[in-house]
Amino acid sequence: MKKLVNDPKNVVAEAVAGFGAAHADIVRVSTDPVYIVRGDAPVSGKVGLVSGGGSGHEPLHGGFVGFGMLDAAVPGAVFTSPTPDPILAATKAVDGGAGVLHIVKNYTGDVLNFETAADLAAAEGIDVRSVIVNDDVAVKDSLYTAGRRGVAGTVLVEKIAGAAAERGDSLDAVAAVAEKVISQVRSMGVALTPCVVPHAGEGSFTLADDEIEIGIGIHGEPGRARIKLEPADAIVDRLLGPILEDIPFVRGDQVLLFVNGMGGTPQIELYIVFRRAAEVLAEQGITVVRTLVGNFTTSLEMQGTSITVLKLDDELTSLWDAPVQTAALRWGR
Amino acid sequence: MKKLVNDPKNVVAEAVAGFGAAHADIVRVSTDPVYIVRGDAPVSGKVGLVSGGGSGHEPLHGGFVGFGMLDAAVPGAVFTSPTPDPILAATKAVDGGAGVLHIVKNYTGDVLNFETAADLAAAEGIDVRSVIVNDDVAVKDSLYTAGRRGVAGTVLVEKIAGAAAERGDSLDAVAAVAEKVISQVRSMGVALTPCVVPHAGEGSFTLADDEIEIGIGIHGEPGRARIKLEPADAIVDRLLGPILEDIPFVRGDQVLLFVNGMGGTPQIELYIVFRRAAEVLAEQGITVVRTLVGNFTTSLEMQGTSITVLKLDDELTSLWDAPVQTAALRWGR
Structure with a gap:
């Protein structure tokens, strides 16, 4: 294996640190738990958008955090779902009082961990909705997935829902436009x-x-x-x-x-x-x-x-x- | 060899056609001879910027054609300098009456072919200046190169000189700022x-x-x-x-x-x-x-x-x- 890495255990932590240093004009990073958040989060009165998933798919999702797109991204270990804790922390960090939308790729671990985080956030009084992206027509069920997998179409969901949130749409409306993209x-x-x-x-x-x-x-x-x-x-x-x-x-x-x-x-x-x-x-x-x-x-x-x-x-x-x-x-x- | 190609002989022609189709809002492409030019070229009264070189380094140079950067890019075969003909054609296509700057990576073939094209353009009354990018500190002379090679620093030369041309600087001034970037x-x-x-x-x-x-x-x-x-x-x-x-x-x-x-x-x-x-x-x-x-x-x-x-x-x-x-x-x- 030839890679530009130090200790393989530190790949995500070091990459996120580098990402934060390179794009300090757009994002800030939390290291414990690990998530990437828009520099001006939370934006008061705006629906917050959170996505995430295993690392190794970059720029998905951290590269899409910023004005007009995601408010936060939660990277797990490489090809491994993030746990509920950092998802919850990111959800709280972007809550501007108008609710938070979770954009989740359809993998069993991601769905479960985002769901748990949403429940915990709801218990703290945050209005959370979730959409599940499943754009891959290749197979019905797959390793790690019941139903279709979420793949590159996720980028389009994040961009379009992000624009709806940025123009001031309600949580219901942002979720609806995300669902519309997913359906198309x-x-x-x-x-x-x-x-x-x-x-x-x-x-x-x-x-x-x-x-x-x-x-x-x-x-x-x-x-x-x-x-x-x-x-x-x-x-x-x-x-x-x-x-x-x-x-x-x-x-x-x-x-x-x-x-x-x-x-x-x-x-x-x-x-x-x-x-x-x-x-x-x-x-x-x-x-x-x-x-x-x-x-x-x-x-x-x-x-x-x-x-x-x-x-x-x-x-x-x-x-x-x-x-x-x-x-x-x-x-x- | 596993590649997403059809006939290897057509790689550059097909890629340029795809590039033109994907970015028709920014560029148009000429297929014979092959070059990529800003959609609104020539821009009257603006210094035109032309770069180019062997293909295989994308997005260099075609990906940098547009407002505020290059006016044209001339792709050769993979890792092979373009001949003087397409360079001359691109130079003429971007000549808005204020002269044309050639930004050339320091490889023997590129330097020679851009020089020939510049001479031919001058014979047709176009004021052409050239700068040679040689930012690679690794080795003094190399395969294909006398002196230092031009590598990724070329992107920065193209961006900064392009901005100078866009704000209306003269050919001398655009060449001077390009030389300043090269020196630094x-x-x-x-x-x-x-x-x-x-x-x-x-x-x-x-x-x-x-x-x-x-x-x-x-x-x-x-x-x-x-x-x-x-x-x-x-x-x-x-x-x-x-x-x-x-x-x-x-x-x-x-x-x-x-x-x-x-x-x-x-x-x-x-x-x-x-x-x-x-x-x-x-x-x-x-x-x-x-x-x-x-x-x-x-x-x-x-x-x-x-x-x-x-x-x-x-x-x-x-x-x-x-x-x-x-x-x-x-x-x-």
């Missing part, structure tokens, strides 16, 4: 290589030199099929087909097309993927009106990509376009 | 793994399972030493020492600290590197007042990092802070 976003991914969890020291799974995993989870969970490597365009077609059939997306839809890198994929490959995905959508009469390309929901150094399509309407488009100022997404400010 | 910026990198050029199909060099290359070039050129893997903090110290000694940086300096990913390094590792680098600078009385962390000058899927330090003054800080709107750097707009 679908994703699927592929892995070319496994990733190595620092404290494990070896690959989370193995793939032969000519094999790829279609429908991979962001922790390396099995997908739909292990197949021989194919040209990029054929792989894109395998990912996009199940996405488009699912809601389904139809001719005349306006969408946000998001090509996400798994961490170790060169950017030129992501744009080759984007090119084909945009081409397929155009052929089907679906109009790409917003785009996002890059490493936003990663699996450490995994090589691979995921495609996410979000059906837009005027409200979602306008919330997507609203100003945001985080370490990983920033515009209009 | 130093970098050094490390590779944990090699990268694979698509048309070659195998690693550009080899490293044993426990070896790293200190002072690596962005095309995998040899650095200062091949050593056994060490803790991240020790590696940071090996990179930062030669950087700080070079100008030298001294107590009281205000700097921009830039931790760059080589393409395949998880973001948590980059922040572990940032943490130590910031700590060392603080110990030496050097104040980090601006930061940049992420994959900005990559070597395909290479795992590794480089550290760049730029000595700031009020003028450079204000130009760094000025609004920018490109695919890879965006703020204040």
